[in-house]
Amino acid sequence: MRILVLCTHNSRRSLMAEALLRWLGSGRWEVASAGIEPGAVDPRTLAVLHEIGISTEGLHSKSVEKFHGQHFDLVLTVCDGARERCPVFSGAPRMLHWSLPDPSQALGDSDAQLDLFRYVRDELIRRIRHELLPLLAPAGDGTSCTSQS
Numbered sequence: 001m002r003i004l005v006l007c008t009h010n011s012r013r014s015l016m017a018e019a020l021l022r023w024l025g026s027g028r029w030e031v032a033s034a035g036i037e038p039g040a041v042d043p044r045t046l047a048v049l050h051e052i053g054i055s056t057e058g059l060h061s062k063s064v065e066k067f068h069g070q071h072f073d074l075v076l077t078v079c080d081g082a083r084e085r086c087p088v089f090s091g092a093p094r095m096l097h098w099s100l101p102d103p104s105q106a107l108g109d110s111d112a113q114l115d116l117f118r119y120v121r122d123e124l125i126r127r128i129r130h131e132l133l134p135l136l137a138p139a140g141d142g143t144s145c146t147s148q149s
Contacts, residue, residue: 013078020054034064
């Protein structure tokens with residue numbers, strides 16, 4: 001199973017999702033992430049993943065252009081901007097959207113900012129466990145587009 005996670009910049013939410021899907025999937029899936037307008041990896045993304053022992057080896061920002069023409073079983077958008085501008089992956093039988101806040105927009109001191117990064121990380125873990133894992137179970141025909149906010 002191949003999964004592609006899309007976000008606008010591929011520097012925070014989608015990279016977290018990529019690392020968490022690899023971790024929670026224990027190698028069951030091939031996971032990649034990309035951005036519509038890729039930017040630099042936010043070091044706070046790596047920090048909150050390291051806090052819970054998640055490997056960030058090999059995580060880097062990539063353009064969605066790199067994946068055009070490739071087959072994915074699931075395309076997951078994790079921000080509204082990517083959903084609105086998501087290129088068509090005609091071979092993907094499932095499209096899923098999770099509207100998650102952009103942790104880079106957190107106000108306050110560095111602790112308050114890190115708290116939003118932790119919230120997004122923990123929300124991704126919750127959604128992967130409770131929404132995505134059941135979706136990837138053999139039941140269902142896999143043809144619907146699901147939006148979950």
